[in-house]
Amino acid sequence: MTRIQAFNELHASQELLFIGNAWDLLSALTLEKAGFTAIGTTSWGIANSLGCADGELIDFNRHLAIIKTIAENVNIPVSADIEAGYGNTTETILENVLRTADVGVAGINIEDSLKEQKGLRTIKEHCNLLAQMRTMLDHHGFRDFYINARTDTYFLEEQPFLETLNRAKAYVESGASGIFIPGITDYQQIRELTLTVDAPINLMSLPGITNCTILKELGVKRFSFGNALSDKIIAYMTKNAKQLIETQDTSFLYEQ
Numbered sequence: 001m002t003r004i005q006a007f008n009e010l011h012a013s014q015e016l017l018f019i020g021n022a023w024d025l026l027s028a029l030t031l032e033k034a035g036f037t038a039i040g041t042t043s044w045g046i047a048n049s050l051g052c053a054d055g056e057l058i059d060f061n062r063h064l065a066i067i068k069t070i071a072e073n074v075n076i077p078v079s080a081d082i083e084a085g086y087g088n089t090t091e092t093i094l095e096n097v098l099r100t101a102d103v104g105v106a107g108i109n110i111e112d113s114l115k116e117q118k119g120l121r122t123i124k125e126h127c128n129l130l131a132q133m134r135t136m137l138d139h140h141g142f143r144d145f146y147i148n149a150r151t152d153t154y155f156l157e158e159q160p161f162l163e164t165l166n167r168a169k170a171y172v173e174s175g176a177s178g179i180f181i182p183g184i185t186d187y188q189q190i191r192e193l194t195l196t197v198d199a200p201i202n203l204m205s206l207p208g209i210t211n212c213t214i215l216k217e218l219g220v221k222r223f224s225f226g227n228a229l230s231d232k233i234i235a236y237m238t239k240n241a242k243q244l245i246e247t248q249d250t251s252f253l254y255e256q
Contacts, residue, residue: 007077007106007146010038011178011200016216019079019224023049027230028070028078039074040109041067043081045230054227056115060086060096068103077106079146084111090129094136101137107146109180112167113156120156123167127174134175148202148222149176154183161189165196172199178222185209187218194219 001009010017019038020031023045031039044054046066052058063086071078080100085093093110100108110133112126113119121129130149137145149171153160160183168179179197182204184190194201200221203209205228215223244250 003077003104003106004142004144004146007038007079008144008177010077011146011221016212016220017200017222018212019222021045021224021226021229022070023227023230024066025069025073028074032074032076036076038077038079038106039070040079040224041070041081042227042230043083044227046081048227048230048234054083056083056086064096064099064103067100067105071104078104079107079109079148080105081109083109084113084115085129088116090132093129094132097133098136098140101140101142101145107148107177109148109150111150111152111180113152118156120152123170126167127170130171130174130176144177146177147175148178148180150180150182152182154181160184161186161192165193168193168197168199168201172197178202180204180222182206182226187214190215190218190220194221 017038018036019040020036021042022028022031022039023042028039046063047054047058050058050062067080082096082100086096087093097108097110112121114121130147133147151164151167153164153167157163164181171179176199178200180202181193183206184203185206185208190203201219202222202224203215203220205223205225209215212223243252
């Protein structure tokens with residue numbers, strides 16, 4: 001079984017797929033050792049590890065090299081977060097998607113938000129991109145490659161629910177394998193989406209959206225924690241580095 005097939009099967013399981021988000025090889029290996037069955041890279045975490053903010057501010061080759069290192073060194077499926085595709089044209093985005101598939105990942109996250117201005121691609125524009133992406137992947141030997149279509153409606157729209165529902169349905173019809181809706185926290189809206197959209201719904205952890213058992217009961221098929229773990233580790237390092245300077249004493253580093 002290929003990793004693409006294995007990744008698709010994880011979404012078809014009766015169990016919720018809890019993905020561990022990694023930002024470098026050490027974090028990926030740690031998550032795999034802990035028992036996660038799949039890894040999703042976090043663009044936010046990768047950018048922070050390179051001293052940058054999120055938002056496609058790092059060179060795509062540099063970003064892809066980290067994704068490649070992770071995919072080559074773990075034994076579980078990897079999904080790559082490539083934000084909005086790192087390109088200003090459809091051709092560039094499609095090329096970057098194919099390059100990402102070539103490094104051995106089983107899927108990608110691709111979002112509908114714009115990077116150089118505020119807002120979302122139109123539904124028509126994003127559906128056209130997804131349809132071309134699916135055709136290209138199929139023609140290059142990546143049939144069933146997992147396209148997790150992320151919509152940023154809950155970050156950018158004042159009344160996001162209906163827009164989210166319309167976009168989710170259209171994205172699935174255009175070739176998306178699943179729908180990623182970061183920012184949603186309303187249980188009733190989550191339930192309505194999982195009942196209405198004919199594809200796995202993926203949510204991201206936020207305060208109030210943290211429990212896999214509850215989300216499974218709502219029909220959610222995939223759950224990730226995004227940059228929350230990397231942020232927590234950075235905060236821990238910052239606190240301890242400050243303590244080292246302030247105390248001029250390393251003894252606390254050896255405390256259990």
